[in-house]
Amino acid sequence: QKEVEQNSGPLSVPEGAIASLNCTYSDRGSQSFFWYRQYSGKSPELIMSIYSNGDKEDGRFTAQLNKASQYVSLLIRDSQPSDSATYLCAVGERILTGGGNKLTFGTGTQLKVEL
Amino acid sequence: GAVVSQHPSRVICKSGTSVKIECRSLDFQATTMFWYRQFPKQSLMLMATSNEGSKATYEQGVEKDKFLINHASLTLSTLTVTSAHPEDSSFYICSASRGWNSPLHFGNGTRLTVT
Secondary structure, eight states: OOOOOOOOOEEEEEHHHEEEEEESSOOOOOOEEEEEETTTSSSOOEEEEEOSSSSEEEEEEEEETTTEEEEEEEEESOGGGGEEEEEEEEEEEEEEOOEEEEEEOOOOEEEEEEE | OEEEEOOOOOOOOTTTTEEEEEEEEESSSEEEEEEEEOTSSSOOEEEEETTTTTTTTTOOTOOOOOOOOEETTEEEEEEEOOOGGGGGGGGEEEEESSSSSSEEEOOEEEEEEHH
16 A cells, blocks of 8 residues: 655744655655645645656745655745645556546645744 | 636535535646545545546545546546435545646535535
8 A cells, every 4th residue: 555654743934944844655666746735624736746856946845856765855945924734745656547647645744834 | 727626615415415526627638537535634535536438446445336426528527425424524626637747736625514
């Protein structure tokens, strides 16, 4: 059974600081990785996708992937109170018929950015 | 950007009735659509994967006769919760994918309450 592990938190950081969110996964053959942000009562919103080892930057967000260690992380620079949410790590499994990724989600890390 | 529309956003029904939830991809043809369920304080759990013109693939433990999925076209999938009971009360979220290297985009979710 594929597993995706995250620390549930809450992770509290002061406004303007860097928030670091971590995720490990069990399936060494996984090839696609995603970070979603979910506000309470809302559906997940895609933040980043990453498919190869290394860093990928998009604005204040940087995703890091290390397939050898089966580890993926998300860094949020200059954290804002509006970043307070639950961050879900998801690992994709390729669907052979029809295409697309079947995602397995971690339980999420709650981030609180404090004024 | 990609938009996935889901209706209704909220529904309250009596025990024993059926509820239909629609999921549409508005600006792209979705090769695959996925249905997730999320209970309070828990992560998203995949219920089933559907491809246009074929039967849905259900995850272990999900009753296919209770959760009917019809993927009528490349832009529309429906989930019908038949003979709903209070334990079916949950947040149901659909998602759609363009293909293998395309992230999933989620609908806004449907909050189902069965009384």
